[in-house]
Amino acid sequence: MKLITAIIxxxxxxxxxxxxxxxxxxxxxxxxxxxxxxxxxxxxLYRGAEYVIDFxxxxxxxxxxxxxxxxxxxxxxxxxxxxxQIGDGKIFVSNLEQTIRIRTGETGNDAL
Numbered sequence: 784m785k786l787i788t789a790i791i792x793x794x795x796x797x798x799x800x801x802x803x804x805x806x807x808x809x810x811x812x813x814x815x816x817x818x819x820x821x822x823x824x825x826x827x828l829y830r831g832a833e834y835v836i837d838f839x840x841x842x843x844x845x846x847x848x849x850x851x852x853x854x855x856x857x858x859x860x861x862x863x864x865x866x867x868q869i870g871d872g873k874i875f876v877s878n879l880e881q882t883i884r885i886r887t888g889e890t891g892n893d894a895l
Contacts, residue, residue: 784879784892785853789844790818791864791872796842802863803846806855809895812845821869839870847879849892 791799796813803811817838826835848856857874865871884894 784882784895785848785850786877786879787844787846787848787853787856787860788875788877789846789860789864789872790816790841790874791844791860792866792870793840793842795864795866795871796844798863799844799860802859803856806852806859808846808848808852808856810846814843814845816841816843820873841872847882847895849895 789799793815800811818841819837819839826833844860846856853876857876860874881890882892882894883890
């Protein structure tokens with residue numbers, strides 16, 4: 784099993800959710816986060832005053848998938864989240880040792 788963590792632009796979240804649903808991914812966790820990478824934030828003008836925004840709004844998606852589905856899921860996220868602009872995000876894939884569904888006690892892939 785794999786845990787896929789994707790940091791993407793907020794307006795791309797629905798596109799990514801739809802792409803993953805088409806693959807059969809049954810659930811995900813979405814968290815609104817702030818951060819920066821190479822783009823290092825930007826400046827904005829508000830009521831005549833300039834101010835720097837260091838941390839940009841992003842969305843963090845966490846998806847647990849079977850090993851067989853992980854490559855397809857990563858590819859779907861890449862395609863759906865790509866805007867061609869700086870700050871499109873990153874995807875992290877890590878091994879998931881155990882999964883347990885609390886309600887039924889199912890473990891492993893059955894719990895996904």
